[in-house]
Amino acid sequence: MSASAALYTREVLALATSLAAWPRDAALPLTSHARAPTCGSTLDLGLALDAVGAIDRIGLRARACAIGQAAAAIFANAATGRTSAxxxxxxxxxxHWLQGGPAPNWPGFDAIAAARDYPARHGAILLAWRAALVALEQRG
Known part of the structure; x- marks a missing residue:
């Protein structure tokens, strides 16, 4: 099995295509754009919050490799109900995980575990979380 085959598994590709479930919606009030400098992957994100400030709705548009798209889907799958903290x-x-630590406390990272060995993919993996932080800062 080639290195790319080990990286781009059926599960990764399925996650990448699942992003269609969270289309970018211009009506979402909190927005941001993130770019991974190492690979040029980008992500546009929109969020709406509930009354207590937790994520209620999400929309994404990723222009990224399959790993970046899969990571964005992992984010989207568990983002609802999450706060800025x-x-x-x-x-x-x-x-910490990307540097060899334990898996993050966010469901789904096992699907992209092989990407940890590819530093050029690390920025793409973090795109959705970093974009969400920027969007959440707009709350004022």
Whole structure:
């Protein structure tokens, strides 16, 4: 099995295509754009929050490799109900995981575990969480 075949598994590709479930909606009030400098992947994100400030709705448009798209789907699958503090904690956990630490406390990372060995993909993995932090800062 080639390295790319081990990286781009059926599960990764299925996650990447599942992003269609969260189309980018211009009506979402909190928006951001993120770019991974190492690979040029980009992500446009929109969020709406509930009355207590937790993520209620999400929309994404990713222009990224399958790993970046799969990571964005992992984010979207578990983002509802998360707060700014949750997203901040997740970014720290993901960064630690990418450096060889334990898996982050966010469901689904097992699907992209092989990408940890590809530093050029790390920025794409973090796109959705970083974009969410920027969007959440707009709450004022």
């Amino acid at each position: 949750d997203i901040t904690a997740a970014v720290g956990e993901i960064e």
